[in-house]
Each structure stands twice: as C-alpha cells, then as structure tokens.
Amino acid sequence: xxxxxxxxIMVFSxxxxxxxxxxxxxxxxxxVHLDKSFYVSxxxxxxxxxxxxxxxxxxxxxxxxxxNPTGKPLESFFINSQGENQASGYYKIPFDCPAGVYQLxxxxxxxxxxxPVLLAEVLVPIYNDxxxxxxxxxxxxxxxxxxxxxxxxLQVEIRxxxxxxxxxxxxxxxxxxxxxxxxxxAAQVSIVxxxxxxxxxxxxxxxxxxxxxxxxxxxxxxxxxxxxxLQSNSATQSQNxxxxxxxxNWQLLYTSSQRPEYWVEVPNFTGRKQVQFLGHxxxxxxxxxxxxxxxxxxxxxxxTPGIRQYLEWSRMRKKIYQLYNALEMALPGTAPIKxxxxxxxxxxxxxxxFEAFExxxxxxxxxxxxxxxxxxxxxxxxxxxxxxxxxxxxxxxAPVFVIDGKxxxxxxxxxxxKCSQIESIDLYYQPTQLLGYFKAIGRSGVxxxxxxxxxxxxxxxxxxxxxxNGLQAAAAFPALKAEQLKAAPxxxxxxxxxxxxxxLRTDAQGQVDFSFLQGDDxxxxxxxxxxxxxxxxxxEGQVIYSxxxx
Numbered sequence: 001x002x003x004x005x006x007x008x009i010m011v012f013s014x015x016x017x018x019x020x021x022x023x024x025x026x027x028x029x030x031x032v033h034l035d036k037s038f039y040v041s042x043x044x045x046x047x048x049x050x051x052x053x054x055x056x057x058x059x060x061x062x063x064x065x066x067x068n069p070t071g072k073p074l075e076s077f078f079i080n081s082q083g084e085n086q087a088s089g090y091y092k093i094p095f096d097c098p099a100g101v102y103q104l105x106x107x108x109x110x111x112x113x114x115x116p117v118l119l120a121e122v123l124v125p126i127y128n129d130x131x132x133x134x135x136x137x138x139x140x141x142x143x144x145x146x147x148x149x150x151x152x153x154l155q156v157e158i159r160x161x162x163x164x165x166x167x168x169x170x171x172x173x174x175x176x177x178x179x180x181x182x183x184x185x186a187a188q189v190s191i192v193x194x195x196x197x198x199x200x201x202x203x204x205x206x207x208x209x210x211x212x213x214x215x216x217x218x219x220x221x222x223x224x225x226x227x228x229x230l231q232s233n234s235a236t237q238s239q240n241x242x243x244x245x246x247x248x249n250w251q252l253l254y255t256s257s258q259r260p261e262y263w264v265e266v267p268n269f270t271g272r273k274q275v276q277f278l279g280h281x282x283x284x285x286x287x288x289x290x291x292x293x294x295x296x297x298x299x300x301x302x303x304t305p306g307i308r309q310y311l312e313w314s315r316m317r318k319k320i321y322q323l324y325n326a327l328e329m330a331l332p333g334t335a336p337i338k339x340x341x342x343x344x345x346x347x348x349x350x351x352x353x354f355e356a357f358e359x360x361x362x363x364x365x366x367x368x369x370x371x372x373x374x375x376x377x378x379x380x381x382x383x384x385x386x387x388x389x390x391x392x393x394x395x396x397x398a399p400v401f402v403i404d405g406k407x408x409x410x411x412x413x414x415x416x417x418k419c420s421q422i423e424s425i426d427l428y429y430q431p432t433q434l435l436g437y438f439k440a441i442g443r444s445g446v447x448x449x450x451x452x453x454x455x456x457x458x459x460x461x462x463x464x465x466x467x468x469n470g471l472q473a474a475a476a477f478p479a480l481k482a483e484q485l486k487a488a489p490x491x492x493x494x495x496x497x498x499x500x501x502x503x504l505r506t507d508a509q510g511q512v513d514f515s516f517l518q519g520d521d522x523x524x525x526x527x528x529x530x531x532x533x534x535x536x537x538x539x540e541g542q543v544i545y546s547x548x549x550x
Contacts, residue, residue, distance in 0.1 A: 026153070027536045028052045030120040030212040032106065035192045035500045036199055037208040038125040038307070040314045042095040044329045045124060046477060048088040048190040048502040049106055051081060052215055053536035059083045060220035061268070061471070062119065063107050066091060069100035071295035077469040078224055080268075085532060086188050088502035089472050092331065099128040101298035106212070109221040114263040116292060117220065120212025125204070125301055129314040133303055154178070154185055156529050156541025164546045167520045168485055168493075177510040177531050177539065184510030187531040187539075191514055193499040196526040196544060198313060203306030209530060209540075223265040224470045227290040228277065230260045242287065243278040243441045247405030250343060252438055261290065269470040276407050277464045278441055287464045310496070317494050324491050331475050343437060345426035345448070351419040360422070361415035370429045371399065371447060373415040382415035386429050386445030395429075399445035400438075406465060408457040414449070423450045477501065480517040493519040506531075522549045 035046040049062060059082060066075045079089040091104070106119040157176040165171060177187045192208070194200075201207075230242065241256040244266060255264050266275075279285025321328050347369060357363040361373040361382055370389055373382045384401075387394045400407055401414045408414065426448040428434060434442050449455075456462065477500040480493060499516035506512040529541045 026052070026151075026211070026538055028054055028214045028216075030106065030215065031151075031530070031532075031538065032104070032120045032122050032210050032212070033190045033192075033502075033530045034122065034124070034208045034210075035497055036194060037206045038127065038199070038204045039093055040311065041093055041097040041099075041126065041128040041130070042318070042328075043093050044331070045091040045093060045104070046088075046192075046497075046500045046502065047090070047104065047122075048086060048530075049079075049120065050188070050530070050532045050538065051085045051087070051119075053085070054215060054217035055081070055220070056085045056536075057083055058220060058222075060108055060222045061224060062087050063109075063116075063225070064089060064091070064472075065103075065105040065107070065291070065293045067103040067105060067293060067295070069102060069298045069301075071103070071293075071297055073291035073293050074102075075469070076291060076293075077472045078268075079472055080222075084188070085534075085536075086502075088190075090331075090475060093126060097126055097128060099126060099131050099301055101125050101301050103296065103298060105293050107293070109225050109263060109265070111219045111221045116263075117215065117218065118213060118294060119215065120210060121294075121296075122210045123206070123298060125206070127301070127303075127307065127311055129311045129318070133308065133311070151530065151538040151540040153180070153537035154187065154531055154533055154539030155180070155182075156531055156539045158527055158529055158541050158543040160527075160543060160545060162545075164548055165518055167518055167522065167547060167549075169518050169547075170515060171518055171545075172513070172515045173527065175504075175506065175512050175514065175529055175531075175541070177506050177533070179533070179537070184508070185506070185531075185533045185537075186508055186510060187506050187533045189504035189506060189512060189529060189531050190502045191499065191504060191527065191529045192497070193516060193525060193527050195496045195498075195521060195523050197523045198306075198310055198496045200526065203304060203310060208528070221265055222268070224268055224468065225263055225265045226468060227292045228262065228264050229288040229290055230279070231286045231288065232279070242285070245276040245278060245407050247274055247276070247402065247407075250402075250437070252441065254439065266468075270473055271471075272467055272469050274405065275466055275468050276461075277466070278407060279464075286460075289466050313494075313496075320492055320494065324488065326491075328495060329478055329497075331478065343428065343433060346429050346433075347427045349425040349427070351422045351425070357419045359415065359419060360417050360425075363419055369427060371427055371445070373411065375415075382412040384411035384415065386427075388431060389429065390431070395444035397444045399447055400442055402446065402448045403457055404449070404451055404454045406457045406462070408461045410458045410461065413458050414447075417449070417455065421451050421453070421455060423452050425449050480519060482517065485517070494521055495519045498525065518547055522547045 029052055031050040033048045039045055061078045061080050063078055065073055068074050079087045081087045102124045104124055105121045107116045110117055155178045159174045177185045179185050244253045277287035364371055364373055370386045373384050375382050384398050385394055386399045398411055400409055428446040438446055479499050504512050524544055524546055527543045531539045
C-alpha cells in the first residue's frame with residue numbers, strides 16, 4: 001500500500017542518549033503505556049497501567065474515564081488489578097467521533113474515606129479521517145513531553161534473528177531484562193509493534209507513555225462504584241437510605257449516607273447493567289448519577305504533514321476493509337447478561353389462560369389471589385394491597401411492582417394495564433422470602449409482570465433507571481493469524497498497529513519470547529517494550545526493522 005524508499009538499518013537496543021527518569025520518580029507513580037500516541041476514529045486504544053510499589057498486592061478496581069476535549073465525561077468503565085502491579089484494557093473509538101484531544105483518566109476509590117484518588121491521566125489526540133481539515137491549521141506540535149525521555153533503571157534488549165522481513169512473514173523475537181549490574185530481572189512486560197513511518201515521532205512527537213502524580217500509600221476499593229446525588233421536594237431526611245435494584249438477577253442492595261451526594265459501591269460485574277435507584281422510605285427521592293472526574297480543557301488538535309498523510313492512508317484502509325466486508329480491528333462479541341431470577345414465585349398467572357378481562361384491576365377482582373386493587377370513589381385512583389396467607393392479615397403498605405425489569409410503586413398505573421399486553425404475572429408474598437431478599441422495600445409483597453412488548457413505567461420512576469458500566473470484558477488484541485491470511489489470500493491486510501501484548505512476564509532469567517505475523521505493508525516498523533520489575537524499577541527498549549517489497 002505504501003511505496004517508500006527504505007534505508008537499510010541494523011537491529012539495535014535503545015542506546016541513544018536521552019533524558020532518563022530516576023527510580024525515586026517512579027516508585028510512587030503510575031505509568032500508562034499506550035499502543036500509539038495518536039488515533040483515528042474507529043480505531044482501538046490499547047493501554048496498560050503500571051502501578052507503583054505502594055499499591056502492589058492490592059486487589060482493587062481502576063475506573064477509566066474517557067473525557068472529550070472540553071473535559072466532559074463520555075464514558076467510564078473499570079479494570080481490576082487482580083493483586084498484580086499492573087492492569088490493562090482498551091477503548092473502542094466510535095467511527096463518528098469528532099476530532100480533538102481527548103483524555104483518559106485513571107482513578108480509584110479510597111476504601112476508608114470514599115474519596116477518589118487520581119492515578120494518572122493521558123492526553124489522547126483523536127483525528128477523524130472523514131472530517132475536512134482546515135488548510136490554516138498549525139503544523140507544529142508542542143506535546144509538553146520529550147518523546148525521547150526514557151526509562152533506564154532496567155536495561156531492555158530486544159533480539160531479532162534478522163533485520164529485514166517480507167510481507168506476511170512471521171516475526172519471532174526475544175526480550176531480555178537486566179538491572180544496571182547486568183543481573184537478569186523477572187519483570188512485567190508490555191510490547192507494541194507499529195508502522196514507524198506512519199506513526200513515529202516524526203509524525204507526532206508525543207511519547208506513547210505518561211506518568212501520573214505521586215500517590216500516597218492507601219487502601220483502595222475492590223468494587224464497582226459511582227457517585228449519586230439525592231433530591232427530594234420534601235423535608236431533608238436525617239439519613240438518605242436508597243435501594244439499588246439489579247433486574248438481571250433481582251439483586252437488591254441498600255446504601256445510606258447523611259449527605260445528599262455520596263459514593264455508592266456495588267458488587268463487581270462485567271459489562272453493562274441496568275440499575276434502578278429507589279428512594280426509601282421516601283419514594284419521592286430522585287437520584288442523579290454524577291460522573292466525577294477532574295475537568296480540564298485539552299489543548300487544540302494540531303495537524304502535522306505526517307498526520308495528514310496518516311489520514312489519507314486511513315481512508316484508503318477503510319475502503320479496502322469495507323470492500324471485503326470486514327473490520328481492521330474487530331473485537332470478539334461479548335455474551336449479553338441474562339435475566340436470572342433466583343427466587344421461586346409463590347404464584348404464577350398467565351392472563352391468556354383465563355377469560356378475557358379488560359385490565360389488571362378487573363382481572364384481580366375476578367381471580368382470587370393475595371393481590372387486589374381498590375378504586376377510590378372520589379379520585380378514581382386505584383390502590384393495591386397484598387395479604388399474608390399464613391396469618392390472613394394485610395401487609396402494612398402497598399406492594400411494589402416490577403414490570404419488564406423496572407420497579408414502580410404506582411398501583412394506579414399497573415391497575416390500568418391491559419390484560420392483552422401481559423404475558424405473565426408472578427406474585428411473591430411469603431414473609432420469609434420477602435424479608436430475606438427484598439428487605440424493607442418489598443416488605444408488603446412484590447409483583448413481577450412480563451409484557452408481550454416492553455411497557456414503559458411512569459416517567460417519575462423511569463428517571464431513576466440508569467445503565468452502569470462495570471468491569472471491562474477481557475479481550476485480546478486482534479493480531480493477524482495464519483488462518484486469516486490463508487482464508488483470504490487476495491485481501492490486502494494493511495495495519496499501522498501489528499501487535500500489542502500487555503500481559504507478558506519474563507521468567508527468572510529475565511527472558512520472554514514473542515511472535516507475530518507481518519501484514520502487507522512495506523515500511524520501517526518499531527518494536528517498543530516497557531518493563532517493570534518486582535521492586536518497581538522500570539525500563540524501556542526499542543528496535544527498528546524493515547519490511548521490503550517482494
């Protein structure tokens with residue numbers, strides 16, 4: 001795809017003189033390694049967070065926030081340290097993402113004080129290859145960080161068997177890590193292989209790694225968390241008690257605070273879940289979710305001649321992949337979270353099996369169950385109640401209703417639902433199950449309704465329904481595979497990023513092997529490796545090789 005004049009070079013370890021960072025600067029700071037220093041809409045951002053020694057052996061969650069150029073949060077999700085001194089993840093840039101300098105912020109929640117701790121933040125220039133570029137934009141870039149700055153506490157050697165390769169050839173290499181005295185060191189490793197003529201420092205001078213602020217040793221939360229703000233038109237309560245309902249498995253949690261704004265922690269889950277916040281005992285309490293990140297406006301996006309060339313190649317690559325109905329970087333799909341209710345209903349009803357009734361109020365007036373509706377003569381409004389079959393006494397308040405996974409207390413709304421809309425109704429009224437599972441919110445009974453087509457609950461309660469992102473689903477970098485090339489021999493595979501692996505680990509001799517397949521580009525490619533030893537010391541190594549036209 002790229003016809004270039006190639007200069008024959010020798011393979012080398014990073015040996016040029018460059019500013020280095022002392023170990024004292026690293027031992028209490030996070031380092032974020034990105035697979036590139038800039039991106040284009042539709043691409044994937046792969047990253048690894050190296051944690052400081054003070055956080056080692058903790059199992060805690062890191063919240064990753066994506067902020068737009070004005071500092072507004074766009075998305076957030078979690079990655080887990082799993083008791084290691086590192087964590088890794090990715091972000092899929094939307095194809096319609098406007099051009100600008102975005103930010104990735106990495107934070108965690110202090111377990112005792114429930115205060116967020118900023119671990120690191122990275123500027124991420126994102127270009128849109130479909131946007132028209134103003135001819136007057138500046139061509140110079142002040143990245144604010146010398147791309148030649150290096151990590152030299154550990155020495156990294158990258159060994160390749162040769163200096164020149166052919167398209168679609170397998171590249172195999174070995175990484176050797178040693179300390180300053182030449183002793184092999186066991187280390188965590190992240191490695192990236194990129195087209196250096198398309199994305200090197202001559203194209204964009206910003207380095208693809210960044211250090212965070214100094215972090216004071218502390219204990220961090222190992223749960224998914226978010227910040228809520230409670231609002232109510234009634235008098236302020238001495239304590240704000242809120243139920244959190246997860247409809248996927250009918251999990252109901254409670255949280256409380258004496259402040260209207262506070263952090264809520266929930267058990268870990270993977271993917272995206274619907275949750276509903278329920279004010280209790282005051283049903284008028286409204287909940288607002290707050291995405292709390294330090295808001296900072298980013299610098300303007302600059303277009304170097306190299307960036308302009310990259311955008312041209314990007315448009316061409318997308319046309320090629322579109323021709324073959326494929327994606328350059330396709331992530332495997334994740335299985336949806338299934339509706340799994342652990343409780344057995346005390347009674348189940350299917351309205352279609354009975355005589356046709358107009359609405360649920362009429363249905364439950366004619367069908368004998370512990371649930372009944374009563375219409376007030378003056379207002380015409382319906383109320384609902386359940387009784388305890390064991391004691392033949394009414395429960396003290398109205399039951400709650402769950403309609404297609406959304407909870408409502410509006411009995412009048414439920415009573416007027418058409419029976420023709422309803423697939424099934426499950427009643428839960430046994431006290432042991434109600435109190436053990438639903439506690440205070442379900443103390444007077446719970447009714448689950450499944451509709452034939454999803455029914456929207458009243459707007460006032462729908463406002464308390466949100467979607468939370470939990471832990472990010474694990475995914476491997478979609479490197480080229482031999483069977484992929486064999487299945488489509490006529491397709492051209494052009495990629496600026498050939499390989500990314502964030503979770504390599506050397507053996508006791510400080511060595512680890514790596515292997516990847518070359519694409520169809522002929523160019524110069526860089527292999528970059530960042531390592532961290534068990535004591536927090538870090539190192540970086542680079543090597544350049546060539547791919548020639550056949």
